[in-house]
Amino acid sequence: MKLKMFGKGSQVLLLQELLKDWPCTISGDRFRVSVTGITESSINVKPGFIFVARKGEKEDGDLYIEEALQAGAVAIVIEKPSNIAVPMSVPVILVPDCRHFLSHASAVFFGNPSEKMTIIGVTGTNGKTTVSHFIGQLLKGLGVRVAVIGTMGIYIDGLRIGYNIPQMTTLPAEFLHPLLKECLDRGVTHVVLEASSLGLSTFRLDHCEIDVGILLNVGADHYDEHGGKQAYVNAKTKLLKIAKQVIVNRDDNICVDMAKSSSGPVLYFGTHTDSDVCLDVQGNKSFMAWDEESGELDLLIPGAYNHMNAVAAISALRSLSYTLAEILPHTPLLQLPEGRMQQILLGGVMVVIDYAHTPDALEAVLCSLALTSNGRLITVFGCGGERDKGKRSEMGEIAVLYSSGVIVTSDNPRNENPLAIIADIMEGFGEGCVAVQAEPDRNLAINKAIASARVGDIVLIAGKGHEKTQHIAAEIIPFSDEKVATQALMAKMDKV
CATH class of the missing domain: 3.90.190.20 (Mur ligase, C-terminal domain)
Structure with missing residues (x-):
């Protein structure tokens, strides 16, 4: 791959490298152009950018092609023929799905940073933020340099960092991959991502290599936005299909059924005795067990449901080959994120x-x-x-x-x-x-x-x-x- 660095954070990639092995039809008399960025928002276009003119919920991206060209776009990506006049010097690329292409091109442009780190994706109607931060806190306690990305922003080793991104649970691909590269450049080896149903259904994580996917629960949320409960469930199931290994709540029957769609091995957590990582509550005390290991779960945070959140986080570390003996000494130090109890x-x-x-x-x-x-x-x-x-x-x-x-x-x-x-x-x-x-x-x-x-x-x-x-x-x-x-x-x- 012909990837060049020009100063801190800037890079250039030839257009044909982004389109390599990608189904598309190209018009225009120039193809060998240098690309300096990619975006689906015309207001973010800078000289050298590709503008992806996808159809939005309320407006068609075609309406902003002229604005993007004026801002310096060197190529336009569309998913249906457009009547907008584009100079022959600017390639127009017709693809089957703009969002899917944006996901692919963003990953390639920034050197596929997810492939160089351990990525953990967390989905569920409730608890994504808490579990993500619990995982981050446990990994930090074990000496791992870790980033947590989600509803509350970006945290590296527990400290929030400033980064110019939208306030969204799961970032669009054009923001996610440069952020992952930034984390990689900062020495981060593990990243915990909140994976929302909307983020999954709109291809934001399709070209982010997920090592561990966690399914916490399924309840009532975002049904209207997806067009019904089943579409919502299908969106969350997508994480189970793209993750190399899956962790699933054994106590949630819907989750257990969804786990049948997993493309990788499944690790179950919960209070059921047949859970791989089992929580046993005895009065005011909680105990954990997996395989031949067992120990007391010592938490200083309110809410019985937060014990399950902690077990989900511990299960993530179990999937990364940490032992209970290594993990449990750090559980009394777990803290809830801001705005959670x-x-x-x-x-x-x-x-x-x-x-x-x-x-x-x-x-x-x-x-x-x-x-x-x-x-x-x-x-x-x-x-x-x-x-x-x-x-x-x-x-x-x-x-x-x-x-x-x-x-x-x-x-x-x-x-x-x-x-x-x-x-x-x-x-x-x-x-x-x-x-x-x-x-x-x-x-x-x-x-x-x-x-x-x-x-x-x-x-x-x-x-x-x-x-x-x-x-x-x-x-x-x-x-x-x-x-x-x-x-x-x-x-x-x-x-x-």
């Missing part, structure tokens, strides 16, 4: 901030808090707009089942009417439920909940976790549950 205690009132935004996740958090609460449990939550309307009433039913009081509010309503979302949620409460109130303003909802809390009460603020913005109509405004809750607690203390 994050606790703020002031004036005898405990506020818990959690990302739970699905029925299963909300129930797991509420069940855990209900078992530890000596006072009332007050829940503040909402549901995102333009997402899975079917889960809203179910989450309402779960919230009122475990809580002494519920305030239904806005999450990220996007372009949907917040009051309509709240109405959908409140269908799950049943008629005459006096423990529920609606407050569309999330700031006011949090303040009301904390103002009503007494010593010994727990206030759960669910749905946004670590997020620092709120998406309302066309605006994305600064908003932090943690900041609002802390200010409300301090104001409450001032009144005492």
Whole structure:
């Protein structure tokens, strides 16, 4: 491969190297052109870039070909004939699928960095972020230089690094592969990726070599975006087909069924006695076993479900040939990521901030808090707009089942009417439920909940976790549950 480096982070590759062995039809009188980058966004085009004009959800990439040419694009990739006039000096490449080509070309352009590292992909409706960070913490404790890439950004050896990328759980290929190369250049040997259903279904990981794929669970989320539950399941199953080795939750029957599609060996974890990595809970203690090894799982983090998250992470290290004797001494040091069962205690009132935004996740958090609460449990939550309307009433039913009081509010309503979302949620409460109130303003909802809390009460603020913005109509405004809750607690203390 003719790969040249010109200064830090810059490189050039001949177009024919990117198209080698790739099905395509080329028009134009120039083919031997140097490429300096590849993108599907016309605003990111720089001189020497390939512009991939794929069809989007709302607009066709053809509309931006002229803009890309003006910015210096040296080649255009399309998946259907276009009427847009392109100079003969600029090759137009017709491919079967633009997204698939973008995945391939991005990997090749940056030298296929995933092939030079150990890549672990984590998918599941709930727990991807927690398990990914647990794996990263355990590997770091064992002296491995590791990166974690996902919902919360990029972390190398536990420290967040700044990198100009979109805020997405699974990065598009044009951002993922240069990031992997950057990690490789920094001496990273292991990378843990969150693999979302949308990322998997849109080819973002197709040319990223996955050594270990982990399937945590399957619940209600993103059904609308995929066109139904089965399409959602199929998207997550894709990780099992591309990973060399697979780790699957034995306690989830849907996951067990999905594991039949795995192209590699399967390692099961769970509480079932036939799990390869088995969790045995005895009273207040948890024990782990695999093969001839066993030992106590010592965790200092809340939530019974987090024991399963820890077991999933430990199973990943098991697949990398680490022993229990090597791993278990590091489990007491595991810490939850920001916005996952994050606790703020002031004036005898405990506020818990959690990302739970699905029925299963909300129930797991509420069940855990209900078992530890000596006072009332007050829940503040909402549901995102333009997402899975079917889960809203179910989450309402779960919230009122475990809580002494519920305030239904806005999450990220996007372009949907917040009051309509709240109405959908409140269908799950049943008629005459006096423990529920609606407050569309999330700031006011949090303040009301904390103002009503007494010593010994727990206030759960669910749905946004670590997020620092709120998406309302066309605006994305600064908003932090943690900041609002802390200010409300301090104001409450001032009144005492």
